[in-house]
Amino acid sequence: MSELLKVPTMAEFMAQGKQPEVLFWVGCAGSFDDRAKKITKAFVKLLNKANVEFAVLGTEESCTGDPAKRSGNEFLFQMQAVTNIEVLNAYEVKKIVTACPHCFNTIKNEYPELGGNYEVMHHTQFLKTLLDEGRLTVEGGQFKGKRITFHDPCYLGRANNVYEAPRELIRKLEAELVEMKNCRRNGLCCGAGGAQMFKEPEKGDKDVNVERTEQALDVKPEIIAAGCPFCNTMITDGVKAKEKEADVDVMDIAELIANAQDL
Amino acid sequence: MQYLPNILFAIILIAGIGYFVKNVKKLSRNIKLGRDIDVSDNKSQRWKNMAMIALGQSKMVRRPIAGFLHAIVYVGFIIINMEVLEIIIDGIFGTHRIGLKVLPQSFYGFLIGAFEVLAVLVFVSVILFWIRRNVIRLQRFWKSEMTSWPKNDGNNILYFEMVLMTLFLVMNATDIHFQTMNSGNVISQFIAPWFSGLSNGTLHFIERSAWWLHIIGILIFLNYLYFSKHLHILLAFPNTFYGKLQPKGQLDNLEAVTKEVKMMMDPNIDPFAAPAEGTEGDIPAKFGASDVQDLSWVQLLNAYTCTECGRCTSECPANQTGKKLSPRKIMMDTRDRLEEVGKNIDTNKGEFKDDGKQLLDHYITREELWACTSCNACVEACPVSIDPLSIILDMRRYLVMEQSAAPTELNNMMTNIENNGAPWPYNQMDRLNWKNE
Numbered sequence: 001m002s003e004l005l006k007v008p009t010m011a012e013f014m015a016q017g018k019q020p021e022v023l024f025w026v027g028c029a030g031s032f033d034d035r036a037k038k039i040t041k042a043f044v045k046l047l048n049k050a051n052v053e054f055a056v057l058g059t060e061e062s063c064t065g066d067p068a069k070r071s072g073n074e075f076l077f078q079m080q081a082v083t084n085i086e087v088l089n090a091y092e093v094k095k096i097v098t099a100c101p102h103c104f105n106t107i108k109n110e111y112p113e114l115g116g117n118y119e120v121m122h123h124t125q126f127l128k129t130l131l132d133e134g135r136l137t138v139e140g141g142q143f144k145g146k147r148i149t150f151h152d153p154c155y156l157g158r159a160n161n162v163y164e165a166p167r168e169l170i171r172k173l174e175a176e177l178v179e180m181k182n183c184r185r186n187g188l189c190c191g192a193g194g195a196q197m198f199k200e201p202e203k204g205d206k207d208v209n210v211e212r213t214e215q216a217l218d219v220k221p222e223i224i225a226a227g228c229p230f231c232n233t234m235i236t237d238g239v240k241a242k243e244k245e246a247d248v249d250v251m252d253i254a255e256l257i258a259n260a261q262d263l
Numbered sequence: 264m265q266y267l268p269n270i271l272f273a274i275i276l277i278a279g280i281g282y283f284v285k286n287v288k289k290l291s292r293n294i295k296l297g298r299d300i301d302v303s304d305n306k307s308q309r310w311k312n313m314a315m316i317a318l319g320q321s322k323m324v325r326r327p328i329a330g331f332l333h334a335i336v337y338v339g340f341i342i343i344n345m346e347v348l349e350i351i352i353d354g355i356f357g358t359h360r361i362g363l364k365v366l367p368q369s370f371y372g373f374l375i376g377a378f379e380v381l382a383v384l385v386f387v388s389v390i391l392f393w394i395r396r397n398v399i400r401l402q403r404f405w406k407s408e409m410t411s412w413p414k415n416d417g418n419n420i421l422y423f424e425m426v427l428m429t430l431f432l433v434m435n436a437t438d439i440h441f442q443t444m445n446s447g448n449v450i451s452q453f454i455a456p457w458f459s460g461l462s463n464g465t466l467h468f469i470e471r472s473a474w475w476l477h478i479i480g481i482l483i484f485l486n487y488l489y490f491s492k493h494l495h496i497l498l499a500f501p502n503t504f505y506g507k508l509q510p511k512g513q514l515d516n517l518e519a520v521t522k523e524v525k526m527m528m529d530p531n532i533d534p535f536a537a538p539a540e541g542t543e544g545d546i547p548a549k550f551g552a553s554d555v556q557d558l559s560w561v562q563l564l565n566a567y568t569c570t571e572c573g574r575c576t577s578e579c580p581a582n583q584t585g586k587k588l589s590p591r592k593i594m595m596d597t598r599d600r601l602e603e604v605g606k607n608i609d610t611n612k613g614e615f616k617d618d619g620k621q622l623l624d625h626y627i628t629r630e631e632l633w634a635c636t637s638c639n640a641c642v643e644a645c646p647v648s649i650d651p652l653s654i655i656l657d658m659r660r661y662l663v664m665e666q667s668a669a670p671t672e673l674n675n676m677m678t679n680i681e682n683n684g685a686p687w688p689y690n691q692m693d694r695l696n697w698k699n700e
Contacts, residue, residue, distance in 0.1 A: 071676070
């Protein structure tokens with residue numbers, strides 16, 4: 001299956017003197033994390049299916065600096081940012097799509113001041129545009145009638161007010177979208193933000209991801225949908241902690257759409 | 264001798280307002296101890312935010328019960344205080360209910376009637392607030408930072424309002440002339456019978472006492488503000504005006520760092536060159552914040568505006584799962600430390616003398632700072648546009664850039680980013696390997 005993936009790089013486009021429609025910013029999780037790589041591939045399959053001319057930076061991509069900035073290391077963040085912006089500007093990138101809300105937020109909001117001005121979209125927004133334009137069609141398929149709840153990533157929702165795009169995609173699957181007690185702007189964090197992903201939590205009486213997973217399990221979903229590789233990891237761990245992995249799947253929206261089409 | 268009450272009134276009024284002005288000056292001085300930041304942009308959006316969030320209470324009503332009760336007290340407070348104007352004129356000129364002389368009786372009656380109805384509504388709302396705090400014991404009012412003064416402060420304000428509303432109604436109920444006029448005594452006519460059987464002289468004495476206590480109470484309450492969380496009734500307006508306009512996820516880029524980074528990246532810059540004329544002051548004394556003077560004046564205004572409602576803390580994922588972090592405590596600590604610094608300046612003739620203390624460690628611990636997930640739930644929850652996350656981030660910046668005191672795992676993560684462009688130890692050359700896996 002994987003040999004069918006077409007993943008051209010910006011360098012290849014440049015060599016042919018062409019510009020892609022959009023740059024797919026894969027992100028560190030999407031590049032290296034085993035679970036997140038599946039999301040990356042699912043999204044690429046959809047891009048291929050919709051005949052989107054996209055490119056990745058490949059080995060020229062580097063961390064956006066988000067976890068460094070949120071840890072307080074502004075130097076490291078800006079070093080990363082300025083380096084990335086140099087690469088992006090050299091390729092004259094205009095439009096970026098990413099499946100990571102942290103990369104999305106950083107490039108969209110924090111890069112412009114440092115000289116990086118791009119139109120930045122989260123992959124759920126991009127997929128929605130593809131559907132609206134008729135470039136991609138989706139039918140419920142295996143998800144028709146399934147109970148799906150969506151976990152709002154903080155950096156997509158509260159941070160950038162994107163609440164509807166992922167939900168509209170779930171509705172397109174003809175699935176039953178159920179909302180958790182805390183959703184949209186009141187969504188509870190998965191516990192990974194602000195560089196918490198990379199450290200042990202402080203002493204407390206519970207882990208944040210377990211709390212959030214309990215909220216999700218309360219609405220008895222068959223699938224917990226996520227839109228962020230870090231949320232995905234945290235909630236997957238939460239489901240395991242509650243020993244529910246046999247009953248509940250944690251999937252990215254891109255995977256839902258791709259699987260619905262048997263891609 | 265007949266002017267004695269007028270003179271006494273004027274003295275009390277001037278003293279009350281004078282002391283308030285003195286404290287407002289102190290408040291303003293303390294806020295200006297913060298770093299200067301430019302918030303002169305986008306005025307129209309700022310006015311709109313102030314109108315919607317402060318005046319229109321748009322975020323208060325997100326919690327319907329508290330929002331509704333608060334709206335009553337807020338509207339009641341503003342409208343009933345129109346009566347203060349009459350009290351002040353009467354007090355200074357020795358008139359009695361000057362409103363009756365300048366307004367048609369029916370209109371005056373309508374106004375006072377409206378005040379009376381609002382007074383009862385405020386009274387009831389305040390009782391309900393008190394019950395929520397002390398009988399139902401809503402969790403957010405009983406967190407660890409809500410002991411001693413913060414806890415008493417919350418109740419004191421409620422008692423104040425109960426007393427003031429009672430005095431207003433008693434004053435009307437015992438005003439023989441006002442009751443015989445029988446216009447506007449919508450509520451007080453039912454209170455008047457409680458005083459039946461008393462002589463006119465006694466009634467007059469009670470009415471006068473209530474009148475005096477009412478205005479003195481208002482002046483005391485006005486001066487209580489500076490020492491209380493209740494400052495929000497004034498500061499909510501500037502605070503929502505100067506609140507953050509960017510998307511919540513956007514954290515500010517430190518300008519001083521940008522300069523250094525650009526210099527490091529530019530091969531044409533001579534690193535040993537003397538700084539250009541007049542730019543020496545551009546490099547800050549330190550990166551991030553370890554004390555209140557390192558924060559911006561908007562962050563300090565935030566601290567004075569906080570009314571300790573605890574919506575931020577009740578939404579905080581770290582706090583919900585038993586961690587020490589409480590965004591409300593971050594704001595309370597900032598204010599307490601700022602007050603301490605202000606007093607230090609007062610006692611040392613306008614000069615701050617190092618007291619061996621700072622906001623970091625003496626007020627806010629590292630454990631609290633590192634528990635934040637930067638999820639913005641606190642910022643979203645605040646009804647008056649306070650941004651506790653910005654303070655947490657500035658303090659983390661100090662810890663990391665000035666002290667290299669990040670938790671070990673975070674140092675590992677940052678080393679990885681430095682070495683191989685990812686938070687994990689994977690080679691940057693392997694970034695596209697997923698394609699073929």
